[in-house]
Amino acid sequence: MAVALILVLVAVGSVVFHLVSPWWWTPIASNWRYIDNTIIITFWITGAVFVAVIFFMAYCVYRFRHQAGRRAHYEPENKRLEWWLTIVTGVGVAAMLAPGLFVWRQFITVPEDATDIEIFGQQWQWSFRLPGPDGQLAASDARLISPDNPLGLNREDPKSQDDIVIEGGELHLPVNKPVKALLRSPDVLHDFYVPEFRAKMDLVPGQISYIWFTPIRTGTFEILCAELCGVGHPQMRGKVIVQEESEYQAWLQDKASKSFARLLPAPKTGASMPD
Amino acid sequence: MVDVPLGPTGVIAAPDVEDVELYHPHSWLTKYVFSQDAKVIAIQYSFVALSVGLIALVLSWLMRLQLGFPGVFSFIDANAYYQFITMHGMMMVVYVLTALFLGGFGNYLIPLMVGARDMVFPYVNMLSFWIYLLAVLILVASFFVPGGPTGAGWTLYPPQAILSGTPGGQDWGIILMLVSLMTFIIGFTMGGLNYVVTVLQARARGMTLMRMPLTVWGIFTASFMALLAFPALFVGAVMMLFDRVLGTSFFMPVMVEMGQPLDRNGGSPLLFQHLFWFFGHPEVYIVALPAFGIVSDLISTHARRNIFGYRMMVWALLAIGALSFIVWAHHMYVSGMNPYFGFFFATTTLIIAVPTAIKVYNWILTLWRGDIHLTVPMLFALAFIVTFVNGGLTGLFLGNVVVDVPLSDTMFVVAHFHMVMGVAPILVIFGAIYHWYPKVTGRMLNDPLGKLHFWVTFLGAYAIFFPMHYLGLMGIPRRYHDIADMAFVPPSAHALNAFITIVALIVGATQLVFVFNLFWSLRHGKPAGGNPWRATTLEWQTPETPPPHGNWGKDLPVVYRWAYDYSVPGADQDFLAQSQPGPTRAGSGSIHG
């Protein structure tokens, strides 16, 4: 009796906790509302199954608890019931998988008009690179990294001239413009994660991974590293500042002029590192 | 020490064979220490695994103290915290759960449940334990070497695992970890061969595969999977050891570490992740399948009803075992691998939910119209269903590729896998210990203490891990020893963390009640008799309890029926032992042993 009651309380308590507890996701700041919707669908389906299973168990424990003279019913199997349950489960699983795959397709298909930016994580700070007026990022190579070329840009690449490098600072983005972030690391695995954007992807040394998203509201958001990268992992923070287009352009102009001032006496081309 | 030919010992199960050549111990040392009796080896395995479990439990306390009360305990800095999570994770997954289910329960139950005198290769079986112990010692030794144990996280992802930015990366820690894992795998392979071949070749007369209890099915399938999956970890460990010690570039790309270029050519960190998860995902089921099997038998026995849909249960076990080899990359959705893999792995992962769900249905349908005895093992079995269903359902979030994107590497994942492969299997382990302790020792465990242990453990563990999901949903990443300065985290989340820590301390302390019960009942427990639960399976039908070396006295048992003849209509008693001859409706009721 008590056992059945406690089981019911566990199920009910979980649902109540889910509904009233103050701990919930942060207000979304990117286009990935679909992901939130898929999570909501999954919560509904799985929540219903969880409650159903536990209520059924609790009922059995109450109704069929041992009493003198009781004997269990003998029934080795029930093919029809089992197949029905299998089919219903299959349908439920498909109902979660289908939207999931659909949204995943969007997640990995970058829109044509997305701007390329580079997010560069190293132990233990974030750096960024924005394309200049040409809208393109120059090639890079970890072998070219040196104190005056912290991201290892290939200075022989003409596209490198106007690239804007922001070291260990804040990433500014214009609102409502899709962005394709190219992710690069020179040392270990990191993971670019902004809780409000929902998106997340590893930075893998030796290759370039990517994610895309569109910031949909202005504000300052925290960048976290979500892949263990050594003792400094929790301190590896950065900021994304999403701005209105005009403010963003003003900031960009300012950055570009400073960046050009630094870059103009073009240093000798990548010879500082042996190949 | 003991020189027994490794050669064949004859086909044990064949009816014409007079007796098996068992190594008969001559001294205390060969009887209790270097024993070749699977039951003694089982107890040795269990004892060591539970001891490692206690160490890992203390490590989890230390982590929780830091998370709940950041900054209060100054000795838990980032360094120490990472060492604690790494050792806690690796110990629990490999050295506790795998060793306990396969080395402990496998050794004790397989020969008894299939009606064999012992494992087929007893000498190799003994070696298996000693190599396991060696692996444990190597692992624990890393606490005492310069630099301490590795802090690479239990996933040991390179490059950070072998670089100086990670505790133990350029010291001894990671080397000892890798060597210990390789040692463990060699030892496990020796044991695993025994478990598999004993089930295949040493079953008693009449014990067809479809008459085997699901416990044996679960352990058998899991052992097979482990034999095929552990080599992946072994290969990964060898290659990483080469990278670390000799400077090869299997996993090490061209790198600049803290401004200093490293002398590496261009390896692939993802390659390690593929190898690791090719082992790591089956590993989840290596822990889960024995738990599935054992819980089926606990429910069936204590509900006095045959396990519902036995055939479906067996097929589901096999399906899960096979499918678990093609889902590994669902741990890598955000790893930077080819994103199109996501479609395939999300699909296979969600397909695996179907046979798993069937198992859950059949467990609860076994309760339907049963005669439920709420014994301590049964309580643990019920709690297993609650936690497993909870953890399994959150698995549907993480398996469904795009839902995984915001949740992966957050506390949601931590809560999920603790619920599904931490709490749930450990509840089964407790249930199983309460269930089989009478066979092992001849005495019952104390019931009130058991119930106390159960309620605190079940409700406490649930209260720890259920709210933790919501911290992850909020966006708190895992493997952060301090979340104090995160802008998006409200103060209430810190209060929740403190609450979780307090509950964790209470639950942990309650395990001492269990340990006390284990020792106290050895002397003072109620005498159990041969078959206190009135169970059908062979291990309860031994002539003596505890069973001596050789298990069966003069004659091997003969099996006449499947493992689940409970409450058969027309029978005198509500169970018919597997070794009881005669047709189902025979009313003699005479039970062997």
Place this chain on the structure above:
Amino acid sequence: MGSILFFLSILAIIGTWWLSRQGLASKPWLEPSAAGTLQDLEPEPVAPAKVGLGVLLAVIGSFFALFISAYAMRMQLPDWRTMPIPSILWLNTAMLVASSLALHGAKVAVRRGETGELKFTLIAAGVSALAFLSGQLVAWQQLAQEGYRLTINPANDFFYILTGAHGLHVLGGLVALVRTSEKAWHPTSTDRLRLSVELCATYWHFLLFVWLVLLSIWTGWAGDFIDICRQLLT
């Protein structure tokens, strides 16, 4: 991960075939006792050691298949420089084939009970296996002298690791072979001796097979073969 999945699917096919003969679709609750059925249900009289060796070979096979998978994945990265094959490997291959053949001879001899021939073939197998191992060491030495050392390139690393791992397995086999030979010189039970020889022979054939697979990868034949299969499929 293609090769490990290929290997596992072969195991899965074997497993399915075996399970299909175990009555997995039967309803065990309907068939209590009945002495008649018991007769059919006896396990086949295969020595556990043979089954055990089969399972062990599956484990070793998956070990090498995983290494080959890793090899195939690592190979695609741009820093890979294929390594020339020292010609002594062909001699070593011949030695391993000879060793395998000798053990096959031993198997035949022990069946016929020809003790002299058995001893001869066992020695021949042991000697040629040792020759194989020393040949491998020579190959290592030659490569190192030509500058194909460890850490220079992943192709070299894989070569050393794979030959090393294979060599260790041969070495382990030699221990078993010595124990088998002990039995041949001091026979106690013919059944046991016969089993021992058969186990050794199986193990040797398997290691030869693994070696040929490795060799075919290094020579590039495996790649050609896969290309041909791919073309046939498309």
